[in-house]
Every structure is written in structure tokens, then in C-alpha cells.
Amino acid sequence: MSGASDARHSWWRAAFRRDQGVRMRSTVVGTCLVAIALIIGAVVMLFMLHRADSRTMYDATSYRAYELADLIHDGGVTAILPEDLLVGSGVSVIQVIDAQGNVVAASPGAPTTPLTDLRPLPWDTERIEGTLIPGSHDEYCGMIVGAAYQADHYTIFSAVSSNPYRQSLLNTGLVLAVELPILVIFSAVAIYYFAGRAMRPVARITEEVNAITSSDLSRRVPVPSTDDEVTRLAGTMNAMLSRLDHSHEAQLRFVGNASHEMRSPLTTIVGILDLADDTDSEVDLPTVRTILLPEAQRMQDMVDDLLLLARADEHGVPLRITDVDLDDLVAAEAHRLRSLGLARVETTIRPIRISGDREKLARVLRNLTENAARHTTTQIVLDMSTDGEIATMAVTDDGPGIPADQRAQVFERFTRLDVDRRNRGGSGLGLSIVHEIVRAHGGSVRIDDPPAGFPHGTTFVVTLPVTARPTARAAEGAGDRLVHPIR
Structure with missing residues (x-):
């Protein structure tokens, strides 16, 4: 006791x-x-x-x-x-x-x-x-x-x-001199008591927050029934905890996916090197060119992509804003695809000039076309349009398509849908990088149904402002921004 x-x-x-x-x-x-x-x-x-x-x-x-x-x-x-x-x-x-x-x-x-x-x-x-x-x-x-x-x-x-x-006035003053200290003391006690009652929910919130650890972010602070500042504080803290919980889960999922994706090329490289060491034989040049170098290159690209996304999360995507002719980028990418001979390439090119980062916009187009090339059956269509203030680029393939309820997931990192399982060529980061770069330019990217004439497939639509409006985080490290009208 x-x-x-x-x-x-x-x-x-x-x-x-x-x-x-x-x-x-x-x-x-x-x-x-x-x-x-x-x-x-x-x-x-x-x-x-x-x-x-x-x-x-x-x-x-x-x-x-x-x-x-x-x-x-x-x-x-x-x-x-x-x-x-x-x-x-x-x-x-x-x-x-x-x-x-x-x-x-x-x-x-x-x-x-x-x-x-x-x-x-x-x-x-x-x-x-x-x-x-x-x-x-x-x-x-x-x-x-x-x-x-x-x-x-x-x-x-x-x-x-x-x-x-x-004398009557003096007596009144004496009575007040006696009553006022009593009233002040009574007020102090009452204020202390009611302040304690008002702070009690804050104390419970503090205790609950102190009990929350990084290994268990599912707990929430109690929300008082009174509709006051403490209630709003508790609601705000619960919303913050929900965001931290979601971010923590996303981080764990990201680390797990990154480890899983890197294990495949590392396993190939280490396996070949172990075999050469056990058999005391040299690695021949065809093995280096066909297996080791592509796997090492794949892992290097994945590390570069992870670093780019990490910088985007911390400071935003750094941009060097200059004049960019989107029609030149689309024409160059169409020529590259035709030279590979992976599919029939059709284009609708219009002269459009915007303000943006040329290299990163070229990467957006490259990632979208490579994604289309991995899934297309016979053809890839590159289309351009503008309404004066917004420039639009669309990349369409006639592959199996993406269900409408799963389209928002493809821009998450390391996301692989069921339709992607047969194709392991990508790292699962390309579309995430597209989303970050387009957002840094003040634009947006979405997935639409293919145009008429396609029995199935997917259309990725990128919209960009003609005058780039980079976000506050993305503007760090930006160079001079030159604005020109559409040609």
C-alpha cells in the first residue's frame, strides 16, 4: 500500500x-x-x-x-x-x-x-x-x-x-481594504483550479505524445469533447501523427523496395564474380558486356534516380530555367525510338517554346517513351498541343492498359502493377521522377484512356505552363528564367 x-x-x-x-x-x-x-x-x-x-x-x-x-x-x-x-x-x-x-x-x-x-x-x-x-x-x-x-x-x-x-466613507474604505485581499485570494484559488482543469487535457495529450515512439506511430492523442483551442490542438496533432505514420510506412516501404530492386543486379554481379573466384577462371569479355556491365549500369541508374528523388523530397528538384523548344525534344525522342525499331512511332509535332529545364524535360519524355516501349504491342504515338497558356505532350501506347482504379498508384515509387510483373526492365522509379520534375515546373501529369482507334492502351498526358512557374522548393538552384512566347 x-x-x-x-x-x-x-x-x-x-x-x-x-x-x-x-x-x-x-x-x-x-x-x-x-x-x-x-x-x-x-x-x-x-x-x-x-x-x-x-x-x-x-x-x-x-x-x-x-x-x-x-x-x-x-x-x-x-x-x-x-x-x-x-x-x-x-x-x-x-x-x-x-x-x-x-x-x-x-x-x-x-x-x-x-x-x-x-x-x-x-x-x-x-x-x-x-x-x-x-x-x-x-x-x-x-x-x-x-x-x-x-x-x-x-x-x-x-x-x-x-x-x-x-467617517462613513472611511468605514467603506476599511471594509474594502479587508474584502479586496480576500477576493484576490479567492480569485487566485479559483483561477488556479480552473486553469488546472483547462490544462488537464493538455497534460493527457503530453503524456500520450511522450508514450508514442517511432516504432508505434498508430497511437493518437485523446480529443476533448469541448470545441475549443485544446480540441483543435488535439485534432491537429492527430493529423500530424497520421502524416508521420503514413510517411514512416512509406519510408519503410521505400527502403524495402529499394533493397529488393538492388538485390537483383547485385546478385547477378556477385554470383558471376563468385563463380570466377571458385573456378579460378577469368571473366570473359562477352559476359562483361552482356551481363556485368548492363547490371552495373542498371544499379547505377537506380542509385542516381534515388538520389534525385531524395533531393526532391528535401529541397525540391533543382532547375536551370532556359528557353526550351518542346517540338525539338519530341522530334529527337521520336527519331531515337524509330532507330531502336521497337515499335511503329507516329508523331503530331507543333512548334512550342516554353521556359524550363531542357535536360529534365528531356528526361520526362524519355521516361514516358521507355515506359511505353516496354508495354506497347505495335505502335507509340507522340502528340503535342497548346491552348496559348498551357502546353500539352501526350505519349500513347497500345499495350494492355492500366485500370482506372490503379492509375494514381503508378506514380508512387517502386510501384509495379499486375500488368508490369512480366516486365522487369524498369526500376519502378521512372514515373515517380516524371511526376517530381513536372511538378517542379508547375505542371501536372495524368493517365487517360487512349484516343479513338486504339482497342486498348494507355495515354500519359503532361501539361506545362508556357512560362515556367517552379515551386518554392524546386526554385532552389535555378538559373536565369527567360520567358518567350510560343513560336
Whole structure:
């Protein structure tokens, strides 16, 4: 039990250390934002309370001062009755001061000496605030209003003690000072908890990714049910793992196929050399010319093809872009095929000039015609056409043809269909090289049914832009690109 408990505690400690970076940073940032928001809110609230209290005090005192000013205006000081000078919750001190500075009327308990020397004109007002009563430390807020009756001028002073209002504001500030740290701590705990819950799927994804090895790429990370960034992250990682799994399988298949293809010429060469060594006899010249040299050449071509495809995978096919006359390439290839006498060759040649790599485009045409020569029965047709922006080359043979559901596979490396099994002359890389070179030129290659008049067969169609648009990867190492119109 102790071991299991220690293991659980170790797991929790490891999980805490693993996610405390983002979790703690989220908690600190969130807590700081909450604290700043609360402090700003508290300051704004205290400021608004202070303004509200001041407005309440000034409104109450100005109301009483204007009441007394109305009475004086109507009947002089004698119109002010004793009950008019009574104070309440809104007013603490009232004084009516004549022009000579004498207090002619005052609220009960008010000082008999004037509390202000301000003398505003009738109906003018002045605000006053501070320690107004001698011998008292209380703060007051008040209004001073000028009044007149006939030729006599009076000053009405009305004030209220601001201590209860300020004390209430101070008490509110103290309550906020106690509550704000509690709210900040509670917010920090809540943010830490919910950040941990939000990071839990990420922790599970991390654990699953750490458990995935290069020998087993079939595993996938768990996808949360919530439709959020973590869900999209998990989906993206699963898509990446699927691509890595597919790439890994393709790499293993590629290595296996390459080893298998190279074994045949190596077996022939090593077998002949072993026989010569065992019998202590020399290898005759016809054997070298008919067996050893062709097999060595075949293996060298295969290595060159593999290097070209490896460079294409890593950096793209390097191109040297110049003017290329496709009609010259097609005419030269047709002449070569006729000289071999493998099949009847028919051509439809049109003068087309494009921008591209002459050597690599010649290799595209050579690979397609050699593939056609291996499978044709009686004839090979080379056709050219253009629509102004796109140049098209088509190579047709009357061989057994390729089923429609298998046409996309022939451009994969070392692919051999059932119709190819009887013919082992190729390496299985020629059409893959065609695909890479054409794609580097911004074009495409596809397989179509043969034209009318062919009972069976295959047509490889290559389309190229008249002005080459090499891909970003393929453009590395490119030379000058010269663009010319179709001749």
C-alpha cells in the first residue's frame, strides 16, 4: 500500500511540476488583473461616494440658505421665525450676518461671532469647507448666500458637519481594504483550479505524445469533447501523427523496395564474380558486356534516380530555367525510338517554346517513351498541343492498359502493377521522377484512356505552363528564367 501511495503522490508531484509553468503564469496574470480591476473599482467607488456625499451636503445647506434668503427678501430679518432656524440632519449651523458683520439671527447653539467674512451679492453663492467653528476640530461643508431687503444686505451662512459623511466613507474604505485581499485570494484559488482543469487535457495529450515512439506511430492523442483551442490542438496533432505514420510506412516501404530492386543486379554481379573466384577462371569479355556491365549500369541508374528523388523530397528538384523548344525534344525522342525499331512511332509535332529545364524535360519524355516501349504491342504515338497558356505532350501506347482504379498508384515509387510483373526492365522509379520534375515546373501529369482507334492502351498526358512557374522548393538552384512566347 505504501508503494502505491508513494507512486500516486509522485504522479501528482510530477503532474504539478509539469503544468505549473502555464498554470502558475495564468494564475499570476489572472490574479494581477483581478486585483487591478478590484483596486480601480474600489477607487472609483470611493471617489463617487465622496462626490455624492459632498453633493448631498451642499444641496441640503444651499436649500436652507435659499429658504432664509427668500424670507429676508420678502420681509427682512424679522420675517425669520425661530422655527426657521432649527437645524436637523441636513444642516448643523445657521447664521444671518448683516452688512456690518453682526450676527442678527442664528440657529440654537451657533456661535455669536460671524463664521465667515465673505459677503456675496444678493442671490450669489459661495461654497465653504474646513474647520469653521473656533475651538472645534470638526470639518464643515456649507453654503454662503447673499440676500437683500430694501437697502440692507445680509449674508446667510448654512453649514453641516462633514464628519459623519467622511467617517462613513472611511468605514467603506476599511471594509474594502479587508474584502479586496480576500477576493484576490479567492480569485487566485479559483483561477488556479480552473486553469488546472483547462490544462488537464493538455497534460493527457503530453503524456500520450511522450508514450508514442517511432516504432508505434498508430497511437493518437485523446480529443476533448469541448470545441475549443485544446480540441483543435488535439485534432491537429492527430493529423500530424497520421502524416508521420503514413510517411514512416512509406519510408519503410521505400527502403524495402529499394533493397529488393538492388538485390537483383547485385546478385547477378556477385554470383558471376563468385563463380570466377571458385573456378579460378577469368571473366570473359562477352559476359562483361552482356551481363556485368548492363547490371552495373542498371544499379547505377537506380542509385542516381534515388538520389534525385531524395533531393526532391528535401529541397525540391533543382532547375536551370532556359528557353526550351518542346517540338525539338519530341522530334529527337521520336527519331531515337524509330532507330531502336521497337515499335511503329507516329508523331503530331507543333512548334512550342516554353521556359524550363531542357535536360529534365528531356528526361520526362524519355521516361514516358521507355515506359511505353516496354508495354506497347505495335505502335507509340507522340502528340503535342497548346491552348496559348498551357502546353500539352501526350505519349500513347497500345499495350494492355492500366485500370482506372490503379492509375494514381503508378506514380508512387517502386510501384509495379499486375500488368508490369512480366516486365522487369524498369526500376519502378521512372514515373515517380516524371511526376517530381513536372511538378517542379508547375505542371501536372495524368493517365487517360487512349484516343479513338486504339482497342486498348494507355495515354500519359503532361501539361506545362508556357512560362515556367517552379515551386518554392524546386526554385532552389535555378538559373536565369527567360520567358518567350510560343513560336
